[in-house]
Every structure is written in structure tokens, then in C-alpha cells.
Amino acid sequence: MTAVTIEQRGHVLLMGLNRPEKRNAFNLAMIDELAAAYHRLEADDEIRCGVLFGHGHHFTGGLDLAEVGPLVREGRLDFSSPGRRDPWRKDGTWSTPLVMAVQGWVMTLAIELLLAADIRIAPSDARFAQMEINRGIYAFGGATIRLPRDAGWGNAMRWLLTGEPYDAQEALRIGLVQEVVEPGRQLDRAIELAEAIATKSAPLGVKATLASAHRARLEGEAAAFARLEPEMAELFDSEDGREGLRSFIERREARFSGR
DSSP: OOEEEEEEETTTEEEEOOGGGGGOBBBBHHHHHHHHHHHHHHHHHOOOOOEESSSSSOOBBBHHHHHHHHHHHTTTTOSSSSSOOOOTTTSSSSOEEEEEOOOSSTOOOOOOHHHSEEEEEEEETOEEEOOOOGGGOOOOHHHHHHHHHHHOOOHHHHHHHOOOEEEHHHHHHHHSSSEETTTTTHHHHHHHHHHHHHSEEEEHHHHHHHHHHHHHHHHOOOHHHHHHHHHHHHTTSHHHHHHHHHHHTTOOOOOOOOO
16 A cells, blocks of 8 residues: 555645554655655656545644654654655745645644745644654754745744644634634545635746746845746746736636646
């Protein structure tokens, strides 16, 4: 049995954590297979959006410390080999959007996977906990950097420094998730959003939007502002740009090709 299931639906890549008997705890196989799936998400031009979800009742109970802990302690957990990308997206910018659907327990590194995604959906009965601090370590997958940015300093420290659990409404309040839905509806909603991005949005425009946002975050607002007009000119000159204008004039849905 694979630790991460892969299914391509049109231009959407579905990636499912698949150790439900272990609450989808991340062992080495799951980390490696998810790293390979994320590489495909970025490398395959046919894929325009990804969806990450978990099979079973819980998204993940966190890291399998008994198996993975020694590699973390020795600094040997890396994703530099060919065909792999860091699932926590700490290795540069990404051009393919990722929607996440979580459920049940969403613990430790799961929150950091959420923070690395672009759009996040949770059911009303989900429970979240960044509890590394209670195990003598700290959140090393990006939460110390991204949660203060997304949620604000006080909101981030409230949960990073106590390790206490919180519910889906609190996750929504602090911006960790963007929508809270009825239990069992989270994956369907994530797929709906991914398919809307993949079929109704212009692929070049999606990549340019992500690139601009990443540029502002990494290089500053001035660098991002300097590229707005040149990138717009490039988009207008693309086939998709011309198709977008034609569809507007002809009052019809655009048919984008990604060129």
C-alpha cells in the first residue's frame, strides 16, 4: 500500500495521505512519497492545481518521531535529490497552486503543511494543535515564520508557546483556514476550488499572480511593483491574454490553453 495516493483528474492532482490505521502519522515513506508528489505538482505542465487531503478520520497525528526523529536530530532530512520537493515548501517559490482539505486531528507538522498551502479548508469538527513545545522541541517546519505572518504575532504565540488544542472556528479567525464547512464536505469543497482554478482561471495568470505575491514576500514590495506592468504586457501578448479579451468582447467563457 502506498503511503500517498495519487490521482489526476483533468488538470487537478489529488494527493492523499494514506496511513489511516496510524492516523496518517508521517513516517519516512510518507515524507518521501509526498516529496515526489509535490515535485510532480510543479514539474508537470498538465497540472494546474493540486489538492492535498488525508484518508480516514484524521488528517495526521503528526510526525512518527520514533522513525523520523533520528534523521531530524542528525540534520539528514533533506529533499535535494532529483524528483523531490520539500512538502513544507521551504525550498524556494512555487508556481502551481495548492488547496488543502483537513479533518479530525490536524497536529504539529499538519499545521505547517497548511501554512505552506495557498487555500485551506476544514470541517467544523476539526481540532488543531501545534504541540511540539510540549515534547521538548519546537515547530521546525515553518510555523514559527509563517504563522506570525498569517495570523499576527499574538495569535501565533498563543498557540505556538502553549501547544494547546483549538477548534476550526479559531483556525478560521486567525487565518489558518479560509473556509469551514460541514463535516465530510471538506474534500469536495477543496476539489471544487481546485477545479475552478484549473479550468476557469488563465494558467499564465495564475502563475504570474503567485510569482508576484512571492516576489513581494521575498524581495519586498518595491521589487514586486516594478514587475507589475512588464508582466501585464507579457500576459496581454500571450495566447491566453488574447483569448481573454476575445471572450470578453464576445460575451462567452474563455477557453485558456496555458500559452
